[in-house]
Amino acid sequence: MENLKGACIIGQSGGPTCVINASAQGVIQTALANENITRVLGAAHGIKGVLADQLYDMGQEDPAELDLLQFTPSSALGSCRYKLADPDVDDTDYKRILEIFQKYDVRYFFYNGGNDSMDTCNKISKYMQKVGYPCNIMGVPKTIDNDLSGTDHCPGYASAAKYIATSCMELYQDARVYDTGTVVVVEIMGRHAGWLAGAAGLASWAGSGPDLVYLPEVDFHMDQFLADVKRVYEANGTCLVAVSEGIHYADGTFVSEAKTSATDGFGHAQLGGLAVMLADVIKEKMGVKVRGIELSLLQRCGSHLASKTDVEEAYLVGKAAVEAAVSGMTDHMVGLDCVRDESGYHCQTKLVPLTEAANTERKVPRAWINAQGNGVEQGFIDYALPLIQGEPQRPLEGSLPRFAKLKKVLTTEMD
Amino acid sequence: MENLKGACIIGQSGGPTCVINASAQGVIQTALANENITRVLGAAHGIKGVLADQLYDMGQEDPAELDLLQFTPSSALGSCRYKLADPDVDDTDYKRILEIFQKYDVRYFFYNGGNDSMDTCNKISKYMQKVGYPCNIMGVPKTIDNDLSGTDHCPGYASAAKYIATSCMELYQDARVYDTGTVVVVEIMGRHAGWLAGAAGLASWAGSGPDLVYLPEVDFHMDQFLADVKRVYEANGTCLVAVSEGIHYADGTFVSEAKTSATDGFGHAQLGGLAVMLADVIKEKMGVKVRGIELSLLQRCGSHLASKTDVEEAYLVGKAAVEAAVSGMTDHMVGLDCVRDESGYHCQTKLVPLTEAANTERKVPRAWINAQGNGVEQGFIDYALPLIQGEPQRPLEGSLPRFAKLKKVLTTEMD
Numbered sequence: 001m002e003n004l005k006g007a008c009i010i011g012q013s014g015g016p017t018c019v020i021n022a023s024a025q026g027v028i029q030t031a032l033a034n035e036n037i038t039r040v041l042g043a044a045h046g047i048k049g050v051l052a053d054q055l056y057d058m059g060q061e062d063p064a065e066l067d068l069l070q071f072t073p074s075s076a077l078g079s080c081r082y083k084l085a086d087p088d089v090d091d092t093d094y095k096r097i098l099e100i101f102q103k104y105d106v107r108y109f110f111y112n113g114g115n116d117s118m119d120t121c122n123k124i125s126k127y128m129q130k131v132g133y134p135c136n137i138m139g140v141p142k143t144i145d146n147d148l149s150g151t152d153h154c155p156g157y158a159s160a161a162k163y164i165a166t167s168c169m170e171l172y173q174d175a176r177v178y179d180t181g182t183v184v185v186v187e188i189m190g191r192h193a194g195w196l197a198g199a200a201g202l203a204s205w206a207g208s209g210p211d212l213v214y215l216p217e218v219d220f221h222m223d224q225f226l227a228d229v230k231r232v233y234e235a236n237g238t239c240l241v242a243v244s245e246g247i248h249y250a251d252g253t254f255v256s257e258a259k260t261s262a263t264d265g266f267g268h269a270q271l272g273g274l275a276v277m278l279a280d281v282i283k284e285k286m287g288v289k290v291r292g293i294e295l296s297l298l299q300r301c302g303s304h305l306a307s308k309t310d311v312e313e314a315y316l317v318g319k320a321a322v323e324a325a326v327s328g329m330t331d332h333m334v335g336l337d338c339v340r341d342e343s344g345y346h347c348q349t350k351l352v353p354l355t356e357a358a359n360t361e362r363k364v365p366r367a368w369i370n371a372q373g374n375g376v377e378q379g380f381i382d383y384a385l386p387l388i389q390g391e392p393q394r395p396l397e398g399s400l401p402r403f404a405k406l407k408k409v410l411t412t413e414m415d
Numbered sequence: 416m417e418n419l420k421g422a423c424i425i426g427q428s429g430g431p432t433c434v435i436n437a438s439a440q441g442v443i444q445t446a447l448a449n450e451n452i453t454r455v456l457g458a459a460h461g462i463k464g465v466l467a468d469q470l471y472d473m474g475q476e477d478p479a480e481l482d483l484l485q486f487t488p489s490s491a492l493g494s495c496r497y498k499l500a501d502p503d504v505d506d507t508d509y510k511r512i513l514e515i516f517q518k519y520d521v522r523y524f525f526y527n528g529g530n531d532s533m534d535t536c537n538k539i540s541k542y543m544q545k546v547g548y549p550c551n552i553m554g555v556p557k558t559i560d561n562d563l564s565g566t567d568h569c570p571g572y573a574s575a576a577k578y579i580a581t582s583c584m585e586l587y588q589d590a591r592v593y594d595t596g597t598v599v600v601v602e603i604m605g606r607h608a609g610w611l612a613g614a615a616g617l618a619s620w621a622g623s624g625p626d627l628v629y630l631p632e633v634d635f636h637m638d639q640f641l642a643d644v645k646r647v648y649e650a651n652g653t654c655l656v657a658v659s660e661g662i663h664y665a666d667g668t669f670v671s672e673a674k675t676s677a678t679d680g681f682g683h684a685q686l687g688g689l690a691v692m693l694a695d696v697i698k699e700k701m702g703v704k705v706r707g708i709e710l711s712l713l714q715r716c717g718s719h720l721a722s723k724t725d726v727e728e729a730y731l732v733g734k735a736a737v738e739a740a741v742s743g744m745t746d747h748m749v750g751l752d753c754v755r756d757e758s759g760y761h762c763q764t765k766l767v768p769l770t771e772a773a774n775t776e777r778k779v780p781r782a783w784i785n786a787q788g789n790g791v792e793q794g795f796i797d798y799a800l801p802l803i804q805g806e807p808q809r810p811l812e813g814s815l816p817r818f819a820k821l822k823k824v825l826t827t828e829m830d
Binding site for chain 1 (some may be wrong): 432459460463464487488489490493494495496527577580581582584585586588589590591592593594617618621622623688691697706708709710711712713715716717719720722800803804805811812813814815816818820
């Protein structure tokens, strides 16, 4: 392991979360305080900022504003969804990255993102090793989808889960106010894994949540769905349903993408999203009042409902990434290792090889979903509930959020 | 004025709010403590519960649960949208109401709602006066729409406004995260008045809000709208737009209801709401990435973002209604009288004749909307900002809301 001295770059990538900036804060503040790191550069829009030589000098930021990053949703440095080519096929980007690394004497690279970002991180790491450029490269995990392997959970998930659970609890109160009956369908993010939709089950567990919850881990059957809704509606006069945007039929077709079909009587053209489409089907089949609600971007930027546990862990993975890199570690992602037992919930960081983190998608275990596929089991609650605990003391001005205001001073100088 | 002794009924009506239960709490707790009120009955689903003889004995509730009503969104007693006939045309309902009032010796009636509910209240009041049945009848205002006359503002508005402003601030952070550019359209409630859409302007005022805000007080022009969006997008690379669901063309047609038309090139069939429709028009005309977001029911039940000022005022109007009625007052609604000056914001209750409150719809003054009709002026901010102040210490269990759990014991006994 080399004892490197030089600049570092921190980049944010993929869909933002409530706490990705807490991780950036963990990286930036730890790096600014470290004597081996000569300069802390923030990449504008992730790896695209590296390629474009658009780097912010984080040392010029007001420390008080950096402190506010943990309460500021979305990616403060800007994000991207840029996919690097296979370096064996096209190494143009990699050469450019090396050029920029050399220009600023970058010896540490921290990339904060989900599956695709860990893949980017891994490719850059392997390339730098191949060309013999010493640079310690660490992945910092984030994704509301919680589908990253090698970690108990991902920073960002818990705050989105808390937003979803709280919102569903409130909607449950609202949806049953009239005696005329209504079916409300709530659409929740998560294209391939049901961690977020499952969070609606926390609301049900708390006694004010969806009657039915559908995750993409179980094949969706429209007939069964309609029978479920009908049963609940007939018993209670109302029905609150939570669905993952990723629910799909047995043949893999997303329900949201099913086209109008005269034959099956269920298919509808997509009219503004899955929730509205399912609500329309219910209205047509049952003749009841319906409403479709899409939580949309609100669920990934609702920092006013952030989990304190999540904010702290997000900061921690950033901090741990810098500490590991400075101590000589490279080519790993920081993961979370958690224990849930009688004494409570305990969480610490660990290091996961980037190759392991980059290539698998973690799904909700089937055993945590009920047999009927329309709700979650206690195992899911036991897993998710500790993660959403605690309310950060977010700063307010006039009772509105006070977000970090960064100067974002671009640098083109070597220093 | 008569010094009446007997039972009281409290009913909730119309669309629920975050704080309508705080008003119910104000009525119930003040009434339970008053020696002239022998029994406090809660009407199940407003006036429909009176007609159906479905009344809950509020004296049987756990006082600790009643205390939680102020933190519980939606209408705890259930609501209705039942319109009473003109008593000169059909007095069936009125006779039935009188029968119920006589059965339980009801001498106080409190009705908590918006315009239509004040109309109901007014009709019952006038009928009881006409038939000579002594009963003091008071309206307790609520509506997120804030369009009730005779009061500075309506309990319920401020908490919805705070939800909208906070959510828009978060969306603004999220919507500008990529460098690829996007236009996000947020749809806000308020069919006839722009008080709620204007609240998005609080986010802009706070430096993290919509670039453009459209209220129904100004006629909507699609050409101008598209020109506005294009201008902002070209300058900033992103554009966040807030629109009231009630925006309409100069001929009065709601934009949300405009049908597909081959001639004007703008009309689109409604695809899951106004936001999605406008986003589609922008996509078609500008070829940019778009997203439509409807705040839907979330904005009226988001009690986790309630304004402490709102919660306290909501309680106050309920309390004041009981105190006024017991002191002999009838046929009035409790209103709020507010002063905003150098010394701050001061609010007290006043009494408004029901006839005055029931028949007019209050709109946002034109002077509080900018000349271009795409934003709010400082006058609006000065009006709305004091109303959203303060964070209630809402009780949590496992970091999730703890709502009131009422027993709702139906009574059919005279007592």
